[in-house]
Amino acid sequence: MSGYLDDSIGHVSASARPRRSDAQLNRERILQAARELVREPGELKLNAVAKACGIGQGTLYRHFPTREDLLIEVYRQEVDELVAAASRLLADHPPLDALAAWFDRVAAYARIKRDVFAAVEAATWQNLAAHSLGPIGGAVDLLLTAGRAAGSIRPDAEVRDVIVLISWLSRLADAELDARGSRLLSILVDGLRAQP
Structure with a gap:
């Protein structure tokens, strides 16, 4: 990476x-x-x-x-840690639980993303966003694939769906993220859960 x-x-x-x-x-x-x-x-x-x-x-x-070099590295490190967390969580938890725990980590990432993107030039944050989408998408795919194989995640769940939904977290102010973030992610996990 x-x-x-x-x-x-x-x-x-x-x-x-x-x-x-x-x-x-x-x-x-x-x-x-x-x-x-x-x-x-x-x-x-x-x-x-x-x-x-x-x-x-x-x-x-x-x-x-x-300053921009520092902010870029802060963001890059945050992405690396978020991506690495997916496989670590899958090693220790059933896929749906791993996905829920990873979403908790996504909330912390969303704060850093929002703050870094607000502090760098538009061209820089566009490049950062474009280059982080692939690794983050790979982590989501890893979690969804494991969940589908275990029968705990619905078969029609797509990586892009999850990316679009979690991307809204970085648009929330801290107070709203604190108040609603966990509930929103819980609703997302429930929506991804395979129906009996």
Whole structure:
């Protein structure tokens, strides 16, 4: 998965190069701070990210030369984690339960997606959306296929249907997502459930 955004926006992913352990730790701290700060009102400031993780601005700029580079990586990491969660959940749960748990993870992804897309240029978020659709669609397909094979998910459920329905989560404000997100996803799971 690493580097799937590189060609579309002309950046060489920092994750493609091997890192020293202290550099890797700094990178992880930067990304964690950025993930938390991107949800704050207003524009994500790089100096605030550096301060939040206790590093110098030079260290931050070595990893992420621009604010947009940092936001792209926050989003890419979120997509990677969401996609990887599908197979992990299927390993530990029956398919319908795995799908429901994955939808809980989708709600967290929707917040990051909304906040990152609001903070980057339109051309960038269009590229991000286009390149994340394939991996996320693959995760949905994995979950639906397992559920159909187990007889717990209706045979006519299609990946695109689920993608369209879950994409609305990123359009909800935090308060509405908190109030309605779980119920909406529960309704979606019930709608995907195979009828006896």
